[in-house]
Amino acid sequence: MTPAGAGTARENGAGKTAPATDGPILRIDDLVVELPGPHGTRTRVVDGVSFDVPRATTVGLIGESGSGKTMTAHAVLGLPPEGATLSGRLLWHGEDLLAADPARRRAVRGREIAMIFQDPLAALNPTQRIARQIGEVPRRDRLPRAEVNRRVVELLDRVGVPEPERRMRAYPHELSGGLRQRAMIAMALAGSPALLLADEPTTALDVTVQSRILRLLADIQAADGLAMLLVSHDLRVVSHVGERVVVMYAGRVCERGPARDVLRRPAHPYTAALVRSVPAVRTRTALADPLPGAPATPANRPAGCAFHPRCPMARARCRAEVPEVREVAPGRWSACHFAEEVPGS
């Protein structure tokens, strides 16, 4: 609602520092997404989220179901659900996309920022051959047909689809899950974007396929110098691909920083609990002491720190005061009043 960049943004520090030398490719600054709730209420499903995506870097966005990851990604692309209101700033190369006119936003989509969706079967049009869907962005440049087809074959080849000339004529349902996701990635790459938003790109896939797709994404990212925002609820995925992570809980950021540091030494009790609950595959780990209760949702977010009802360290202050995201160590940001006391940090 508020015009982007207006002074209403909460001071949470994110906007003040610009650690990357040449500036981040995308800076999300105090992003708020409100959705209409029941009885005319409005729910802040994304509440003051700020983080940067530096050039040629993969940022992992993790959090449990309903924490607002998808909503954040969609907001970046400018495709929130009907009736949503957005505020804050989305600085794309320093240009505020929220303030830009629709034509400009459309021009960015697909060309500069592309997206990969979770369920490739649902995200591909079932009545069109994949060649047509992949070629849609190149076709917008009024390239000759043969040229478009050549590009489609090239893209499919690039993402490791065998026999691209044949497969390009397939309908989505004629492909296996892995191939579909590859086609989806080819489609995202078709406009040579600078930032790739990948919303749970492997969740619907088998482990073996998942690892191959993740490797493919990492390869592409490295080769093209792409920036990538990888949305996932799976810590293991993010830990493998992400150089930085942002952890969300109930629509807010609770921690962000370099991936290895965050997962090794969490600076937020929620991150710590998440890391603890991931069992190892190759060694036998004991059952973790589970967090009590169910994850908070943006619709009924507890007062104060949203995590306090489940937090083993919660104190009176946590119940009353919403913690700011603050820099607790160089490059490490946490939204815990007592970040320094988190075990393992």
Add this chain to the structure above:
Amino acid sequence: TTTGGEDGGGSSASGDVTVAGTYPIESLDPHGAQGASTGTQLAAQEIFSRLVKPAADGTPEGDLATSWKAGKDVTSWTFTLRSGVTFSDGSALDADDVIASFQRMIALNGPNAGNFPGDTMTKVSATEVVLHSPAPDASVPGKLGTFYVLPSGVGKDDTAFFNHPVGSGPFTVDAFTPSQSLVLVPNTKYQGTKPTLSKVTVRNIPELASRMTALRTGEVDVAWGIPDDQLASLKSQQDLTVKTVPSSAEFTMWFNSSIPALKDAKVRRAIWQAVDFGTIVGKLYPDTGKAADAPVTSVVLGHAAQPAVTYDPAAAKAALTAAGFDFSKKLRLQFANDEFKPFVQAVVSDLQKVGVQVEPLEKEQAVFTEDLLALKWDINFQQLATPSYDAASNLGRLYTCAARRMGYCNKQLDGLLAAAGATADKQRRTDLYARASRIIWQDAVGMYPMSVSIAYAWNSDLKGFVPDASGLPDFATVRTGGS
């Protein structure tokens, strides 16, 4: 008339006339299953000739026959044919064609054949034929109004012939689409006065409201069978002529005299008395209805006026009570046509006022006829026409003990009717039917509330149009005003 609505009214100047047919013309074969249907009759009388045809007032007049006379015992009738008559294809029409047509009609066993049970026709000479019947039959000339002469050699179901039939009537067929339209053009070989119209189109418009609309927009030039409530607004329209003619049809409400409740003539008379037919007819049929004064209408041979039955509910109630009538029993009043529902309901309403419970039962034609014959009713409503214009085919046929049509049996009546059927003497027959009518009337075999007139409305540009008592107007003599 051209088809568009935009130039509606003025088009009859071209010599084209469009007629709104109430009933569909399904077939042009006057001998077949559809032979008795109004649509087929309407078409057949323009395309074919008959030995004898009814004039507009119903009396028989010569068509192919120049004269006819009955044998002594009225079991045979001799017809003298007009000479020099040709079919529209130029071939001559002679006695062989007449005989062949008669045989074809009997062989097809359609409804018209039912008028001539056991009858045979023989040739005397090229210009004379004789019709023999097993029993004396004075109504033969009247009944022959439904017998049409086709060229000999037309097969039993010769569809090719009836696509472009060859006849000796005033018109020939230009185009025919069953149940939709029939286009007639003058027959250049017609023996009588040739029609001046260049084209007559009969369009089937079954829905009354549509028919009226088409008439008023000028899409059609002639329509008939118009209900009273429509007449006022038609009359107010300048370019339309509206006229009603008495027909042979009469509202006939037989009592089932075979059931205990209605066995007693006193009860039947009382019920008749209990209905205010004067008001009902006056209100519902101010133009096309007239209180009936005999079991057959005044246009029928054998009509004899009877004293009016006056409306007197009090007397009726008293008489019913006196006769021990069971008021708790519901009488079944059956009828078959939606159009009569208001009338039937009005009757039921009046009867209810004196405590007689009547349930109106509207039945599909098939069920109605079956139930009618099986006497599965207490009161039966019918609009009964006498197309032969001869009481023989109404009174003489329906009211005998043998006919068992309404459970009424009266030996004296049987005698009168038999005597009337066995003589060709007009005066004597009228007399005998008058005596029969008195018995029927006084015994209240049925209630006879109303004789029906047919209302016609036509474009005033049409000259020489004669409304027909049978609802089968002839267009041979019609001219358009423009010429």
Add this chain to the structure above:
Amino acid sequence: MIRMIVHRLLIGVFVMWGAASLIFLVVRAAPGDPATVLLGPDATRSQLDQLHASLGLDRPLGAQYLSYLGDVCRLDFGESHWLGRPAMGAVLDRLPATIDLTVTATVIAVIVGLTLGMLAGARPGGLLDRVVSACTIALQSFPTFWIGIMLVLVFALTLRLLPSSGVGSPQHLVLPAVTLSFPFVAIIARLTRTSLAETMRESYIQTARSKGLTERQVLFGHALRNSLIPVVTVVGVQVGALVGGAVIVENVFAWPGLGSLVVEAVANRDYTVVQGATLLIAGIVVVLNLMADLLVAQLDPRIRTGAV
């Protein structure tokens, strides 16, 4: 694809058998003897018997049924004694009028219905959507005979723009076809709206948007074709319903179609025509549904390749 067609054809044959049997049952169970209607109250016993024999009504029901099925297979419904001609001929005579009316009404309904549905469904909940919803509810709620009478009053009687009834010129077709198309427009519009609105919520629409397509490109390039799939099926079924279901409109406009033939034939107990007409209608319905299915398969590759 071929297998699907063969399968559907087999079902079609079965359906025709079922339809033939059903109509046979209904007609025979009905009270009222066709011979009495034909011959009138004056028929003699022997005349009735003779007609019964020639109608085949004197044989046991089973035998009648079997020979009836045999005749149906030969597309011969026998001689209509009511009309005095082969029943099939009488039925086929009515077919052109029915086809004219049905095709015209369908074309009107598809064009208007799709347009309205698209306008409404592209923006569910918008002003246009609500206006269209109101219109379609109204269109469906007024009895067709009522609409027909009103149109006649206005266009034939008052404005004298169009003929009120009958067949002949293209002008004759306008009022009945428009009347007939009214509820059909509503059905198509509502279905298109729902289907389009549902399609617009699909995630591949989001994908298309993420490629930077304009709303118009998304609508015409991705949403429309997919949202038409359920519409096609319903149009197929509805056109079938129009073939014989236009009775009321036919009645109001004196349109000599198949539907009114059935009504008249039922009243006259003409078994041959009732059977011939209803089975012809059933056959048309079956073929239309098959065509709709083939079209759906053409639109939806998942069905074409047997994946769904």
Add this chain to the structure above:
Amino acid sequence: MAGITVAVEKPATTPRRARRPLLSRVPALVVGCYLLVAVVGPMVIHYDPVHTSLEDRLLAPGSQVSGGGTAWLGTDGLGRDLLAQIVYGARTAVLIGVSTVALSCLVGVLLGAVAGYFRGAADAVLARIFDVLLAFPAILLAIVIAGAFERSVLLVVVALSATGWITFARVTRGIALSVRERPWVDAARVLGVPGRTILARHVLPFTAGPVVALATLEFALVVLAEAGLSFLGIGLPPSTVSWGQTIANGKEYLETQWWISTLPGIALSLLIVNVGILGDQLTARYGRGRTD
């Protein structure tokens, strides 16, 4: 992108929201009124369809009748009060509508649920019955049935139900087919809950919403179809008062005595419009065949 523009253009949807529920209750209220009139009306207004008063025929609305009362909505060609006919017609419409829908619903839901839940032969047979019945346009089949047998209200109900049940069966079958795959049904089966109980407790309740929505829409169709039959003069006996018959009776008086056809036409259309909207509301709420 829709979201952003929507958001900027329509800042607050709250005020309109507040008014909406009231307005959205209108259809239910109107339909309720009709039901009330159908049930109570005949007790308040006396009307005998058999009784005709020819002196009072074709009176305009508001005229005095010979008996001393006022014909608020005029009289018809037999002098019968139109208001009373509309009220009694409402009863017929509701009676036929409700009975037809109830019969169709009962048969359809039962067969649909059994076919959908148990699948197999029952399902195959039902599918073929659908195919056969759907080969006839519904109104045509109703006409053949209603035209062939002796007139009565029951006949009309049966004729209209002949195809009416199919929609119910289809919807129910669809829901049963999808619900039977739900884990809670599997859980009940693993527990050994008998098939009939599963059908009754775990499957059928989910058909209720869509079936109610469907019944509403079907009710509208039935009332329209009955009017259509009456218009053609098929089905109902003359002693029954029905809107369709009144409209048909009045169609020849349209230009001069417009009220005879128009008023019952309005009564009919008003009911259908409101039932239609109500049905849409219910459909929107319960979905067509959705289970949650």
Add this chain to the structure above:
Amino acid sequence: MSASERTLLDVRDLRVSYGGRRGARAAVDGVSLSVAPEETLGLVGESGSGKTTVARCVAGLLRPGAGTVTFEGRPLGRAGRRPPELQRAVQMVFQDPRSSLNPRMTVASIIAEVWRTHPVTAPEGDRTEALHRLLADMGLDPEVAARRAGDLSGGQCQRVSIARALAVRPRLLVCDEAVSALDVSVQAQILRLLVDLRGRHRLAMLFISHDLGVVHQIADRVAVMHRGLIVEEGRTGEVLTAPRHAYTRALLDAALDLDDPVPEDGTADGRAVV
């Protein structure tokens, strides 16, 4: 097998194919496995390998095309045709927590139905109290009894599902991806609950999961399925640390662990190695 009296569940040469006469595909193509009393067998494999199909056959929701499923030597027929005690002996927990519960029924009525179906398991005396005890056992508040699935969180739903299964005192619990749909933090709660209950009720479990880590945590033995066949079976530790079959190896290679945030001794963050 050394002692058939030591097996609880025995599946022999199970074959199932879907898709009718033509186009039939074997989803399970000759699977044999057994579960001893109080043992947990993990069943892992890729999507479509046939795990669910096996589970449904065991639970009696699916009739196998060939092969036998026996429980303590007695054949298990289809659900609903089993003798009551066998019916009770095998219960199942499903993947989707929310749709495992009839959304129209309250938790209380769900449990009441169980007791009505198997009166022997119904508590004597006050049922409300018994219900509350049962819910407490599952770590649920008594007030949950009056609620429906829609008003419960995913974790609560899954606890109610487990309560329903355990209300008839089963001997074998089939868990088909029972924790896969849950958030990680809740997943840990449910796993803890299952392990607790397994001990207290002396339950055997057929635990199906595609998450090798979870299986590693709680299964005694593990069977690896691939394309309708069991390609490897053995003690969990052995199979998952020293796989013999190439497919198992591929599966393990593909499986991700947290990108080595933990030193091998596992002490740094309290995740002790057992």
